[in-house]
Amino acid sequence: MVLGEVCNSMRRWESCVPVGQRLNTLGITGSVDLDAFWNLVKVQDGIDRGETIVGRTGLTNHFAVLLEGIACFSTQHEDGARQIYAFHYPGDFLGLHGFVFPRTAEPSEVQALTSCSIGTIDRDALEQAMQRHPALGRALWRAALTEVSIFRQRLVVSRRPALQRVAYLLCEQLVRLGDDERVIPLTQIDVADAAGLSVVHINRVFQELRQLGVLSKQRLIEVVNKDRLQELAAFDPGYLDPGEALSQWDLRIDE
Template sequence: MSNGHLEAIRNLMKVRGGICRGEIIADTVRSSKHFTVLLEGLACMTTRHEDGARQIYAFHHPGDFLGLHGLLHPKSTEHIEVEALSNCSIGTIDRDILEQTMQRHPVVGRALWRASMIEASIFRQRLVMARWPAVQRVAHLLCEQLFRLGPDNRVIPLNQIEVADTVGLSIVHTNRSFQDLRRLGVLSEKRCIEVVDTKRLKEIAVFDSRYLDPSEFLSRWDLHIEG
C-alpha cells in the first residue's frame, strides 16, 4: 500500500496502550465488530486444549492485524485468542468503517486478503512440521521469526516455553533441541535466543520463505469488494 493508504488506515484507528504481558488482546468471540492492529510489542495467536495446555499457532509483530481469520470466517466455532507476550499497544478499527474504506480503495482489501493468506500459510506450515524431527521443527520456527523480524535482527524475542507451545514439544525436548543447535554453532551461548549462523540454521530447517510471501501469485488477482 502507498503511504497515503497507510495514513488513511491510521486515521481510522483508536489507539490503546498499556497492554501488559499475558493480557488477552483479542479473541474470536468479542472481536467480531472491529479489526485490531498490533502497533508495538509481540503477541501470539493461541488456544487452550481441554487439559489446559496452550497451543500457539502464530506470532504477531508490529503492523500485523490480529485474529484476521476470525473476522474473515466469523462462523468458525474454534475459540482462538491473541495473547500479549510483551507490553503492547494496539489500534482498533470499526469493521463497518474499514469495509467502506475497502470499497473506495480496493488496494486496502487486497492487503488484508494478502495478510489472511500469510496467516493461513503459517497454519498449514505448522501441520507440515508436525512429523519433523525436533531440531528441524525448532530451527524452522526460528528461521520464520528471523524472516518476520527483518535481515538486521539476530535476537529472537521468544523463550523456550513459547517455542515448545508452538512446535508441539515438551519443554525438556525443546531445551535439548536448543542445546543441539548451540553445539552445531548455530546459536550463541547467551540466555536469549541469538542466531550466530543464519545460513546453517536455514540448512538444518530446510527453510523456504515463500510461504510467508504470497505476492507472486496474488499479484495476478483482481480483488473486488461488493457493497
C-alpha cells in the same frame, strides 16, 4: 485518538514505522491509501503480558493491528497445555480469521507475550474504506493468505524431527523480524508451545543447537550462524510471501 494523528508526534513515530513497513509488503504503498488506513486506526495502550487481546468470539465490531510488542495466536487445551499456531509482530493484523469469517466459533485467541499496544478499526468503517481504496482489501487478503501458509507449513514441519522442527520455526521468526535481526524475542516455552514439545525436550534441543554453533550461549535466543540454521531446517521462506499476483486483483466491496 486515531493513529494518523499520533504518528505526527515523536513519541509514537517508532510504533508507526513497522506498521507502515508491513503495509508496504502487503501492497499498500500509495500515500492516499496509507493515509486512509492510518485515519481508521485508534490506539489502545496498556495491554499487559498474558492478557487476551482478541478473545474466542473476536472483536465484535472491531478489527485490530498490533502496534507494539509481541503476541501469539493460540489455543488453551483442557489439560492446560497451550498450542501456539503463529507469532505476531508489530504491523500484523490480529484475529484476521474472525474478521474474514465473523461467525466462526474457533476456540482460539490472541494473547500478549509482552506488553502491547494495538490499533482498533471499526469493521463498518473499514468496509466503507475498502470501497474507496481497493488496496486495503487486497492487503487483508494477502495477510490472510500468508497466515494460512504459516498454518499449513506448521502442519508439514510437525512430522519432522524435533531439532529440524525448532530450527525451521526459528528461521521463520528471523524472516518475520527482518534480515538484520539475530535475536528472536521469544522464550523457550513460547517455542516449545509452537513446536509441540515439552519444556524438557525443548531445553535439550536448544543445548544441541548451541553445541552445533548455531545459537549463542546466552539465555536469550540469539542466532550466530544463520546459514547453518537454515541448512539444518532445510528452510524455504517462499510460503511467507503470497507473491505478486494478488496485487493485480480487482477487489470490489458491494453494499
